[in-house]
Amino acid sequence: MTVASNVKQCMVTLKAAEATLSSLAQKSTEDQAKKLFHECMLEVGKAISDLKKRIAQLEFEEPQFKGK
Amino acid sequence: MLDWVDIVVRSFIFLITLFLLTKWFLGKKQLSQLSFFEYVTGITIGSIAAEVTMGLERNIMHGLISMSIWSLVPFAIGLVSLKSKKVRDFAEGKARIIIKDGKIMEDNLKKERYTIDELLEQLRNKNVFEVSDVEYAVLEPNGHLSVLLKKENQPLTAKDLQIKVAPIKEPQTVIMDGNILDEPLSNRGLNRGWLNEELDKAGVSLDNVFLAQVDSYGQLTMDLYDDKIQVPSPQEKPLLLASLKKCQADLEMFALQTESKDAQRAYNKNADRLTHIINKLKPMLHV
Numbered sequence: 001m002t003v004a005s006n007v008k009q010c011m012v013t014l015k016a017a018e019a020t021l022s023s024l025a026q027k028s029t030e031d032q033a034k035k036l037f038h039e040c041m042l043e044v045g046k047a048i049s050d051l052k053k054r055i056a057q058l059e060f061e062e063p064q065f066k067g068k
Numbered sequence: 069m070l071d072w073v074d075i076v077v078r079s080f081i082f083l084i085t086l087f088l089l090t091k092w093f094l095g096k097k098q099l100s101q102l103s104f105f106e107y108v109t110g111i112t113i114g115s116i117a118a119e120v121t122m123g124l125e126r127n128i129m130h131g132l133i134s135m136s137i138w139s140l141v142p143f144a145i146g147l148v149s150l151k152s153k154k155v156r157d158f159a160e161g162k163a164r165i166i167i168k169d170g171k172i173m174e175d176n177l178k179k180e181r182y183t184i185d186e187l188l189e190q191l192r193n194k195n196v197f198e199v200s201d202v203e204y205a206v207l208e209p210n211g212h213l214s215v216l217l218k219k220e221n222q223p224l225t226a227k228d229l230q231i232k233v234a235p236i237k238e239p240q241t242v243i244m245d246g247n248i249l250d251e252p253l254s255n256r257g258l259n260r261g262w263l264n265e266e267l268d269k270a271g272v273s274l275d276n277v278f279l280a281q282v283d284s285y286g287q288l289t290m291d292l293y294d295d296k297i298q299v300p301s302p303q304e305k306p307l308l309l310a311s312l313k314k315c316q317a318d319l320e321m322f323a324l325q326t327e328s329k330d331a332q333r334a335y336n337k338n339a340d341r342l343t344h345i346i347n348k349l350k351p352m353l354h355v
Contacts, residue, residue, distance in 0.1 A: 007322060010221045010315050011128045013104070013314060016311060024284075024285060024286065024305070027256075027258075027285060028285050029237045030235045030284050030285075033192065033234060033285065036348060036352060040349055043341055044342075047319075047338040047341055048337075050337070050338050057331070058322070064085075
Protein backbone atom coordinates (compact mmCIF):
# COMPACT_ATOMS: atom_id res chain seq x y z
CA MET A 1 0.00 0.00 0.00
CA THR A 2 1.35 3.39 -0.96
CA VAL A 3 0.50 6.76 0.48
CA ALA A 4 -1.44 7.68 -2.64
CA SER A 5 -3.60 4.59 -2.48
CA ASN A 6 -4.27 5.16 1.24
CA VAL A 7 -5.37 8.71 0.57
CA LYS A 8 -7.55 7.48 -2.29
CA GLN A 9 -9.15 4.89 -0.03
CA CYS A 10 -9.88 7.55 2.57
CA MET A 11 -11.47 9.73 -0.09
CA VAL A 12 -13.68 6.89 -1.27
CA THR A 13 -14.85 6.18 2.27
CA LEU A 14 -15.67 9.86 2.64
CA LYS A 15 -17.62 9.75 -0.62
CA ALA A 16 -19.66 6.84 0.73
CA ALA A 17 -20.29 8.82 3.92
CA GLU A 18 -21.38 11.79 1.81
CA ALA A 19 -23.86 9.62 -0.05
CA THR A 20 -25.23 8.15 3.18
CA LEU A 21 -25.64 11.64 4.63
CA SER A 22 -27.43 12.74 1.51
CA SER A 23 -29.85 9.82 1.66
CA LEU A 24 -30.43 10.42 5.38
CA ALA A 25 -31.17 14.06 4.64
CA GLN A 26 -33.71 12.94 2.04
CA LYS A 27 -35.34 10.33 4.24
CA SER A 28 -35.51 12.25 7.52
CA THR A 29 -38.81 13.88 8.31
CA GLU A 30 -37.51 16.02 11.13
CA ASP A 31 -36.57 19.43 9.69
CA GLN A 32 -33.76 20.07 12.14
CA ALA A 33 -32.19 16.68 11.45
CA LYS A 34 -32.64 17.16 7.71
CA LYS A 35 -30.79 20.45 7.84
CA LEU A 36 -27.99 19.06 9.98
CA PHE A 37 -27.45 16.08 7.67
CA HIS A 38 -27.38 18.41 4.70
CA GLU A 39 -24.85 20.75 6.30
CA CYS A 40 -22.61 17.83 7.23
CA MET A 41 -22.91 16.47 3.71
CA LEU A 42 -21.60 19.78 2.31
CA GLU A 43 -18.75 19.82 4.84
CA VAL A 44 -17.73 16.28 3.89
CA GLY A 45 -17.87 17.43 0.26
CA LYS A 46 -15.29 20.12 1.04
CA ALA A 47 -13.00 17.57 2.67
CA ILE A 48 -13.36 15.35 -0.41
CA SER A 49 -12.35 18.12 -2.81
CA ASP A 50 -9.31 18.93 -0.63
CA LEU A 51 -8.29 15.27 -0.73
CA LYS A 52 -8.76 15.22 -4.49
CA LYS A 53 -6.32 18.11 -4.83
CA ARG A 54 -3.82 16.29 -2.66
CA ILE A 55 -4.20 13.12 -4.73
CA ALA A 56 -3.53 15.08 -7.94
CA GLN A 57 -0.42 16.51 -6.30
CA LEU A 58 0.79 13.08 -5.21
CA GLU A 59 0.26 11.66 -8.66
CA PHE A 60 2.13 14.58 -10.17
CA GLU A 61 5.08 14.16 -7.81
CA GLU A 62 5.19 10.39 -8.04
CA PRO A 63 3.73 9.35 -11.37
CA GLN A 64 4.43 5.67 -10.65
CA PHE A 65 1.49 5.67 -8.22
CA LYS A 66 -0.94 7.01 -10.78
CA GLY A 67 -4.16 5.07 -10.65
CA LYS A 68 -5.71 3.36 -13.61
CA MET B 69 -100.68 -5.81 20.18
CA LEU B 70 -99.21 -8.69 22.12
CA ASP B 71 -97.37 -7.63 25.26
CA TRP B 72 -94.10 -9.23 24.25
CA VAL B 73 -94.14 -7.64 20.81
CA ASP B 74 -94.68 -4.30 22.48
CA ILE B 75 -91.67 -4.89 24.72
CA VAL B 76 -89.50 -5.85 21.75
CA VAL B 77 -90.49 -2.68 19.88
CA ARG B 78 -89.96 -0.48 22.93
CA SER B 79 -86.59 -2.08 23.68
CA PHE B 80 -85.32 -1.38 20.20
CA ILE B 81 -86.61 2.20 20.21
CA PHE B 82 -84.97 3.03 23.51
CA LEU B 83 -81.79 1.13 22.73
CA ILE B 84 -81.31 3.23 19.61
CA THR B 85 -82.27 6.47 21.36
CA LEU B 86 -79.87 5.79 24.22
CA PHE B 87 -77.09 4.98 21.79
CA LEU B 88 -77.65 8.16 19.78
CA LEU B 89 -77.99 10.39 22.84
CA THR B 90 -74.77 9.15 24.43
CA LYS B 91 -72.93 9.34 21.11
CA TRP B 92 -74.01 12.90 20.33
CA PHE B 93 -73.94 14.49 23.72
CA LEU B 94 -71.03 12.90 25.51
CA GLY B 95 -68.35 13.31 22.88
CA LYS B 96 -65.03 11.60 23.55
CA LYS B 97 -65.14 11.84 27.32
CA GLN B 98 -64.30 8.71 29.22
CA LEU B 99 -66.54 7.48 32.01
CA SER B 100 -63.98 8.50 34.61
CA GLN B 101 -63.81 12.01 33.16
CA LEU B 102 -67.53 12.64 33.60
CA SER B 103 -68.44 15.26 36.14
CA PHE B 104 -70.70 14.15 38.93
CA PHE B 105 -73.61 15.94 37.29
CA GLU B 106 -73.12 14.16 33.97
CA TYR B 107 -72.77 10.88 35.81
CA VAL B 108 -76.10 11.31 37.60
CA THR B 109 -77.97 12.43 34.49
CA GLY B 110 -76.56 9.43 32.66
CA ILE B 111 -77.96 7.07 35.27
CA THR B 112 -81.32 8.87 35.19
CA ILE B 113 -81.61 8.64 31.42
CA GLY B 114 -80.84 4.94 31.66
CA SER B 115 -83.49 4.36 34.30
CA ILE B 116 -86.11 6.26 32.29
CA ALA B 117 -85.36 4.05 29.31
CA ALA B 118 -85.64 0.92 31.46
CA GLU B 119 -88.84 2.12 33.12
CA VAL B 120 -90.65 2.89 29.87
CA THR B 121 -89.42 -0.30 28.17
CA MET B 122 -90.82 -2.57 30.85
CA GLY B 123 -93.79 -0.52 32.09
CA LEU B 124 -96.25 -1.15 29.27
CA GLU B 125 -98.87 1.17 30.77
CA ARG B 126 -96.49 4.11 30.16
CA ASN B 127 -96.49 6.20 27.01
CA ILE B 128 -93.45 5.88 24.73
CA MET B 129 -93.61 9.56 23.74
CA HIS B 130 -93.49 10.64 27.39
CA GLY B 131 -90.36 8.59 27.88
CA LEU B 132 -88.70 10.05 24.83
CA ILE B 133 -89.55 13.62 25.85
CA SER B 134 -88.20 13.10 29.34
CA MET B 135 -85.02 11.48 28.04
CA SER B 136 -84.35 14.29 25.59
CA ILE B 137 -84.77 16.91 28.30
CA TRP B 138 -82.45 15.02 30.63
CA SER B 139 -79.82 14.91 27.92
CA LEU B 140 -80.38 18.32 26.32
CA VAL B 141 -80.02 20.32 29.55
CA PRO B 142 -76.60 18.87 30.48
CA PHE B 143 -75.60 19.32 26.84
CA ALA B 144 -76.61 22.99 26.96
CA ILE B 145 -74.77 23.47 30.23
CA GLY B 146 -71.76 21.87 28.61
CA LEU B 147 -71.95 24.34 25.71
CA VAL B 148 -72.24 27.33 28.05
CA SER B 149 -69.40 26.12 30.22
CA LEU B 150 -67.17 25.94 27.16
CA LYS B 151 -67.48 29.72 27.00
CA SER B 152 -67.68 30.73 30.63
CA LYS B 153 -65.16 29.88 33.30
CA LYS B 154 -67.67 30.68 36.07
CA VAL B 155 -70.27 28.24 34.78
CA ARG B 156 -67.54 25.68 34.32
CA ASP B 157 -66.36 26.01 37.89
CA PHE B 158 -69.93 25.72 39.12
CA ALA B 159 -71.00 22.80 36.94
CA GLU B 160 -67.84 20.74 36.90
CA GLY B 161 -66.22 21.72 40.14
CA LYS B 162 -62.82 23.21 40.80
CA ALA B 163 -59.53 21.54 41.45
CA ARG B 164 -58.41 21.82 45.05
CA ILE B 165 -54.84 22.08 46.21
CA ILE B 166 -54.02 19.29 48.66
CA ILE B 167 -50.27 19.67 49.04
CA LYS B 168 -48.48 22.96 48.56
CA ASP B 169 -44.77 23.70 49.06
CA GLY B 170 -44.48 20.15 50.38
CA LYS B 171 -47.03 20.77 53.13
CA ILE B 172 -50.43 19.07 53.38
CA MET B 173 -53.32 21.56 53.43
CA GLU B 174 -55.46 20.01 56.17
CA ASP B 175 -58.33 22.47 55.68
CA ASN B 176 -58.69 21.57 52.01
CA LEU B 177 -58.60 17.87 52.87
CA LYS B 178 -61.48 18.46 55.25
CA LYS B 179 -63.44 20.45 52.66
CA GLU B 180 -63.20 17.58 50.20
CA ARG B 181 -63.96 15.07 52.97
CA TYR B 182 -60.76 13.29 52.08
CA THR B 183 -59.06 11.13 54.68
CA ILE B 184 -55.32 10.83 55.09
CA ASP B 185 -55.58 7.17 54.13
CA GLU B 186 -57.24 8.07 50.84
CA LEU B 187 -54.59 10.68 50.18
CA LEU B 188 -51.81 8.15 50.87
CA GLU B 189 -53.54 5.61 48.64
CA GLN B 190 -53.78 8.07 45.77
CA LEU B 191 -50.14 9.03 46.23
CA ARG B 192 -49.12 5.37 46.19
CA ASN B 193 -51.04 5.01 42.94
CA LYS B 194 -48.56 7.52 41.57
CA ASN B 195 -45.65 5.51 43.01
CA VAL B 196 -45.12 8.05 45.75
CA PHE B 197 -44.67 6.43 49.14
CA GLU B 198 -43.36 9.39 51.05
CA VAL B 199 -45.33 12.59 51.35
CA SER B 200 -42.11 14.55 51.74
CA ASP B 201 -41.23 13.73 48.12
CA VAL B 202 -44.19 15.79 46.92
CA GLU B 203 -43.90 19.47 46.12
CA TYR B 204 -47.46 20.07 44.99
CA ALA B 205 -50.60 17.99 44.61
CA VAL B 206 -54.04 18.88 43.30
CA LEU B 207 -57.28 17.00 43.64
CA GLU B 208 -58.95 17.26 40.25
CA PRO B 209 -62.75 17.62 39.91
CA ASN B 210 -62.99 14.02 38.70
CA GLY B 211 -61.34 12.73 41.87
CA HIS B 212 -57.87 12.08 40.50
CA LEU B 213 -54.88 13.37 42.36
CA SER B 214 -52.26 15.11 40.23
CA VAL B 215 -48.82 15.11 41.79
CA LEU B 216 -45.79 17.26 41.10
CA LEU B 217 -42.71 15.71 42.67
CA LYS B 218 -39.86 17.76 44.03
CA LYS B 219 -37.27 18.28 41.33
CA GLU B 220 -34.74 15.92 42.90
CA ASN B 221 -37.32 13.13 42.91
CA GLN B 222 -38.33 13.53 39.31
CA PRO B 223 -36.89 11.16 36.73
CA LEU B 224 -33.81 12.45 34.97
CA THR B 225 -34.31 13.84 31.50
CA ALA B 226 -31.89 14.64 28.70
CA LYS B 227 -32.51 18.31 29.46
CA ASP B 228 -31.35 17.88 33.06
CA LEU B 229 -28.14 16.24 31.89
CA GLN B 230 -27.76 18.82 29.12
CA ILE B 231 -27.36 16.10 26.53
CA LYS B 232 -28.34 16.79 22.96
CA VAL B 233 -30.65 14.11 21.64
CA ALA B 234 -31.89 13.44 18.15
CA PRO B 235 -35.32 14.96 17.54
CA ILE B 236 -37.93 12.44 16.42
CA LYS B 237 -41.26 12.46 14.62
CA GLU B 238 -43.96 9.83 14.79
CA PRO B 239 -43.08 6.51 13.12
CA GLN B 240 -45.27 5.20 10.31
CA THR B 241 -46.55 1.65 10.19
CA VAL B 242 -45.95 0.40 6.66
CA ILE B 243 -46.59 -3.36 6.86
CA MET B 244 -49.36 -5.02 8.82
CA ASP B 245 -49.98 -8.76 8.70
CA GLY B 246 -47.88 -9.14 5.57
CA ASN B 247 -49.77 -6.42 3.71
CA ILE B 248 -48.12 -3.22 2.53
CA LEU B 249 -49.94 -0.06 3.59
CA ASP B 250 -49.51 2.45 0.79
CA GLU B 251 -50.84 5.56 2.47
CA PRO B 252 -48.37 5.80 5.38
CA LEU B 253 -45.62 4.83 2.97
CA SER B 254 -46.37 7.73 0.65
CA ASN B 255 -46.77 10.04 3.67
CA ARG B 256 -43.06 9.47 4.22
CA GLY B 257 -42.29 10.02 0.55
CA LEU B 258 -41.36 6.36 0.13
CA ASN B 259 -42.70 3.70 -2.19
CA ARG B 260 -43.06 -0.07 -2.59
CA GLY B 261 -39.78 -0.25 -4.51
CA TRP B 262 -37.89 1.18 -1.56
CA LEU B 263 -39.69 -1.14 0.85
CA ASN B 264 -38.94 -4.25 -1.20
CA GLU B 265 -35.31 -3.23 -1.36
CA GLU B 266 -35.16 -2.83 2.42
CA LEU B 267 -36.82 -6.23 2.90
CA ASP B 268 -34.28 -7.79 0.54
CA LYS B 269 -31.46 -6.15 2.47
CA ALA B 270 -32.78 -7.65 5.69
CA GLY B 271 -33.32 -10.95 3.91
CA VAL B 272 -36.97 -11.48 4.86
CA SER B 273 -39.99 -12.08 2.66
CA LEU B 274 -43.04 -9.84 2.78
CA ASP B 275 -45.49 -12.50 3.99
CA ASN B 276 -43.25 -13.28 6.97
CA VAL B 277 -43.54 -9.71 8.27
CA PHE B 278 -46.16 -9.19 10.95
CA LEU B 279 -45.44 -5.51 11.52
CA ALA B 280 -42.96 -3.04 10.08
CA GLN B 281 -42.47 0.62 10.93
CA VAL B 282 -40.37 3.41 9.47
CA ASP B 283 -38.87 5.84 11.97
CA SER B 284 -38.28 9.53 11.34
CA TYR B 285 -34.84 8.79 9.88
CA GLY B 286 -36.18 6.42 7.26
CA GLN B 287 -35.00 3.29 9.05
CA LEU B 288 -37.15 0.19 8.85
CA THR B 289 -37.76 -1.90 11.96
CA MET B 290 -39.90 -5.02 11.85
CA ASP B 291 -41.38 -7.91 13.75
CA LEU B 292 -41.62 -11.29 12.02
CA TYR B 293 -44.02 -14.19 12.37
CA ASP B 294 -41.04 -16.47 12.64
CA ASP B 295 -39.47 -15.33 15.91
CA LYS B 296 -36.48 -17.61 15.45
CA ILE B 297 -35.14 -15.39 12.66
CA GLN B 298 -32.99 -12.58 13.98
CA VAL B 299 -33.84 -9.34 12.22
CA PRO B 300 -30.70 -7.26 11.81
CA SER B 301 -31.02 -3.87 13.44
CA PRO B 302 -30.60 -0.91 11.06
CA GLN B 303 -26.88 -0.42 10.38
CA GLU B 304 -26.84 2.70 8.26
CA LYS B 305 -26.33 5.27 10.98
CA PRO B 306 -23.78 3.43 13.16
CA LEU B 307 -21.82 2.53 10.02
CA LEU B 308 -21.75 6.14 8.91
CA LEU B 309 -20.45 7.25 12.30
CA ALA B 310 -17.78 4.53 12.24
CA SER B 311 -16.57 5.41 8.75
CA LEU B 312 -16.42 9.12 9.56
CA LYS B 313 -14.32 8.31 12.63
CA LYS B 314 -12.03 6.10 10.55
CA CYS B 315 -11.49 8.85 7.96
CA GLN B 316 -10.75 11.35 10.69
CA ALA B 317 -8.08 9.04 12.15
CA ASP B 318 -6.68 8.38 8.65
CA LEU B 319 -6.35 12.08 7.95
CA GLU B 320 -4.47 12.63 11.19
CA MET B 321 -2.13 9.82 10.26
CA PHE B 322 -1.50 11.27 6.79
CA ALA B 323 -0.69 14.58 8.44
CA LEU B 324 1.96 12.87 10.57
CA GLN B 325 3.41 10.92 7.64
CA THR B 326 3.76 13.70 5.11
CA GLU B 327 6.90 15.82 4.75
CA SER B 328 5.27 18.71 2.98
CA LYS B 329 4.13 21.52 5.30
CA ASP B 330 1.27 22.57 3.01
CA ALA B 331 -0.13 19.08 2.79
CA GLN B 332 0.17 18.67 6.56
CA ARG B 333 -1.83 21.84 7.10
CA ALA B 334 -4.52 20.70 4.67
CA TYR B 335 -4.76 17.27 6.30
CA ASN B 336 -5.06 18.80 9.76
CA LYS B 337 -7.70 21.23 8.60
CA ASN B 338 -9.80 18.42 7.19
CA ALA B 339 -9.26 16.23 10.24
CA ASP B 340 -10.59 19.08 12.37
CA ARG B 341 -13.48 19.51 9.98
CA LEU B 342 -14.39 15.85 10.37
CA THR B 343 -14.08 16.02 14.17
CA HIS B 344 -16.51 18.90 14.07
CA ILE B 345 -18.94 16.93 11.87
CA ILE B 346 -18.68 13.87 14.10
CA ASN B 347 -19.49 15.94 17.17
CA LYS B 348 -22.49 17.45 15.47
CA LEU B 349 -23.79 14.13 14.17
CA LYS B 350 -23.15 12.06 17.30
CA PRO B 351 -26.54 12.66 18.94
CA MET B 352 -28.29 11.88 15.64
CA LEU B 353 -26.38 8.73 14.83
CA HIS B 354 -26.35 7.22 18.27
CA VAL B 355 -28.71 4.27 18.48
